[in-house]
Amino acid sequence: MNDSKVSKAVFVALAFLALAAFPAVSGQYGLDLATKIMVFAIFALSLELLVGTTGLVCFGQAAFLGIGAYSTVLLSPPDQAGSVLWLLPAAMLLAGGYALAVGALSLRTKGVYFIMVTLAFAQMAYYVAHDTPLGGGTDGIYLLMKPGVGDWLDLDKPLVLYQFTLACLLVTFAFLALLGRSRFGRALAGIRVNEQRMRATGFSTYPYKLAAFVISGALSALAGFLFAVKGGYVNPELMGWHVSGEVLIIVILGGLGHLRGALIGAFAFALLQEFFKSEAIFGEFAKHWHLGLGLTIIASVALLPRGLVGVPGQIAARLHGTALGEASSAAKAGGSHGGH
């Protein structure tokens, strides 16, 4: 383990410790906001597996989130609290099944065509929820009784939901980190760097990509489950293309190819929104918060070519007066070229 690996591990560990300690210092509002951001972080991590790791730009991720959320609400018994133990797996299985079907078809296309086919399938899911009475149509449906497990896990309590969401985030992060180190993860990285060469070395790339797609869909459904439980309400807008676009923006803003990029992106995006929406700081102008957010995003593209995760590298390069960051990223690309 070299220095930079240690510092990354320390960063992630500190971030999770801070999140675990956060409820002790925060009020109701902070707890609510942090829960919301963590749900989005799980969602962003699921997309990072496709975009950052495998190089598949999916523009229909919201469909998996929506299917997770809708199945949680629709499968919950109306008169009593459902059990997390089967609601959550059911939601993930349904979204995974949908991802299997969508992936099997869309992976026939590449590049921008893939982006648009995934969008098309997500829009179909959107219109099914929007135009059929299945999920309450445009009005959406309410989750009357929040699920739990017996007496010891009651997700109706904000603090319990916060801790449960944090645990889910930690498990998702650890799972994806382990996946990235496995043979399967290396193969996905190889597909991102050069799919032709992977095929030439004897990998049938299609099943690998499809498996990544299904895992990503199921993880998005985890975020969808948490979303439905937190808000107690789902409507078709959850599956709209704005949501798919927003999570893609989060992943790119954070920095592609790094799990902590999705984490940082989710927090940065949400906190920037809160900042520019704050009437205490901007007064009347706060209702035009999109302007500040948009300008910040534009500045980040101009100044941070590798996203927010690249910032320490850029600072180090500046301090050493060399293009150290460039060199290390080039070495990394070369390394994944050489793997397998």
Place this chain on the structure above:
Amino acid sequence: MDVTTFLIQCLNSLQYGLLLFLVASGLTLIFGIMGVINLAHGSFYMVGAYLAFSLAPVVGATIGGGFFATLLVGVVLAVLFGYFLEWAFFSFLYEREHLQQVLMTYGLILVFEELRSLLVGDDVHGVQPPDILNGSIALGEMMTYPVYRLFMSGVCLALALGMYFVFTRTRLGMMIRAGSTNREMVQSLGIDIKFLYRVVFAAGVAIAVLAGMVAAPVSSVYPGMGSTVLIICFVVVVIGGIGSIRGALFASLLIGFVDTFGKVLLPSAAGVLVYVLMALILLWKPDGLFKAG
């Protein structure tokens, strides 16, 4: 459905399809030639519609007014605007990954929408068509069709023909076609590719703005109109095949007809029809119908 209704729906489909073509052609050119995924392209359409609304009184006060003078001023402004945008925000993006461009143009959408909200407000506005085009013509015994919609189709058709002429018959068109096939080769032949890109971008912006201005009297002017048209235009671009003007024309008309007749015949499934069509076409032809190059 009787013959007259059918005819009217055909005219509507044609007009919608041609309008889509105007916006989508700029998108497919900018993508095909410059390799930039421009999410902000729908905003140019929105900017056009708002220009038609807010420029008319200004033009009226200064140079006597009239709908056509407003159109002309709007297009000139749009070319300057596109030229500036390419210089300020896009010229350093070509070497970067596509996704960085996506992020940049997403930021631009937010900025354009908020500037629009700051300058013009969030109300829905109507725009009056000019008096000479404000009538209707009779179709059959009962039905009439507004002249302005015919005028829109005419403008779109004229622009499509003009673009076809520029592409196939002029030196500029030759350079653009060559630039989309092989950037380095064009550069080594002594053509200023940066200038060429700036011209293509400015032209794409101007056409989208013009489309917005022409559409304003029919569609009215409302916040968020850019993003709706953007997604549909992306559908058009991929169905037609990226970079292909011919494909964009065909796909626009296809979407125009499917969407219009879908709303009449299958109102409950109208929204999804376009996407089902796109998915089917891309599964059949993964590179679109008319792949360029």
